[in-house]
Amino acid sequence: MSRYALLVSPSANRVYARSVSALTVAELAVLAETALAGRLGEARPENVAGVEYVTFDGDLDARGLAHVANVSTAFALFERTPDDAFRPVALERLDAFDDDLLSILKYAGKTNELFTKLLLNVTVLASGSAARMLTDRLRVLDPLCGRGTTLNQTLMYGWHASGIDVDSADFETYAAFLPRWLKDKRLKHTATTAKLRREGRTLGRRFDVELATSKQAWADGDTITVSTALTDTREASEVFKAASFDVVVTDAPYGVQHGSRSGGGLQRRPRELLAESLPGWVRLLRPGGAVGIALNVRTCPRDDALAMLTDAGLEPRDTTAYRGFEHRVDQAIQRDLVVAVNPV
Incomplete structure (x- = not known):
């Protein structure tokens, strides 16, 4: 399994922003129970260098990464190397039009x-x-x-x-x-x-x-x-x-x-x-x-x-x-x- 850190989207709504990490954890839990059953580990909020990420382990191929890319709050995804460096992972979104x-x-x-x-x-x-x-x-x-x-x-x-x-x-x-x-x-x-x-x-x-x-x-x-x-x-x-x-x-x-x-x-x-x-x-x-x-x-x-x-x-x-x-x-x-x- 690889280790990942998901940076969540900033929200203009400050009230929603306070809940966004917990909601991302919940959405990833549903993903782990459905389309990525057995391939996605438990997600949790983690503060890294003063920035909050949602981190998880996963055995993800291109399809698995595409599912993660379309998580509602996904802003940027990183794979964590053995020395805990962050390697950017491209997000292949479904988005067909301008946001x-x-x-x-x-x-x-x-x-x-x-x-x-x-x-x-x-x-x-x-x-x-x-x-x-x-x-x-x-x-x-x-x-x-x-x-x-x-x-x-x-x-x-x-x-x-x-x-x-x-x-x-x-x-x-x-x-x-x-x-x-x-x-x-x-x-x-x-x-x-x-x-x-x-x-x-x-x-x-x-x-x-x-x-x-x-x-x-x-x-x-x-x-x-x-x-x-x-x-x-x-x-x-x-x-x-x-x-x-x-x-x-x-x-x-x-x-x-x-x-x-x-x-x-x-x-x-x-x-x-x-x-x-x-x-x-x-x-x-x-x-x-x-x-x-x-x-x-x-x-x-x-x-x-x-x-x-x-x-x-x-x-x-x-x-x-x-x-x-x-x-x-x-x-x-x-x-x-x-x-x-x-x-x-």
Whole structure:
């Protein structure tokens, strides 16, 4: 086994920065339990010359190093030599586009981009698609997508992204942002907005984009799709085809941001919303697909969320590795994540 030191990304969010090493340790623990089982040792924070790294041992080939390179907080990786010198290791990331796709949109309540990437990574690693995440274009649904942070991280990986949100301002913001960004980057694409109709009734509106990473990819038909729907998330199974997604990844409402329409008003109570929406989300999962949900444990305790996932027919992943993600966001939000898998 070789010895490695991972330098984590600096975070503009000072609160998140205080948790970043512990979250990196937790993400590496899930990686060690899934795609790199038996090849990745226990990770731990370590201070070296006044700088904090996350260190671990590993028997890593090119594929293993590629998995580590895509850890949400990976900024730089070093192999430690026998005399404890640091030898830089190139990071082969999945990133298909410039990172301003993630950073340009700024607004109150936006989920930290590093945490969004972590949630996506952990959910995919728990799923049956873990072995394909470095090679294939996976299909990801965020059924509470807001202004598209998860959609944009999915695009960064070169994967197909779909979303649902009930807030018309968020829908319009994303439908304006993405085509403009693609034009600025001179990327081949088409973009359309239309009514969303099913069986003679109007559910809302939809926004569809087809794009490619290069002119040659466009000419070859190697395209990526983005599709968002302005409708209630409880209508998810009416919007998309059954068994069409590898993972469903979302932020449950923390009590202030997301919701669905109920009785003419906006429903923001997380437990009720999840209980009503999960059956529809699960119908959209392929066998072996996974659901990953970020939640505020002050308003939706972890065990309650796991029970709802079980009631929806999923198998929760609740080993020690998956219990290392709880962290403080602000005085009112103590965030955690839960993951469950659709049985094959």
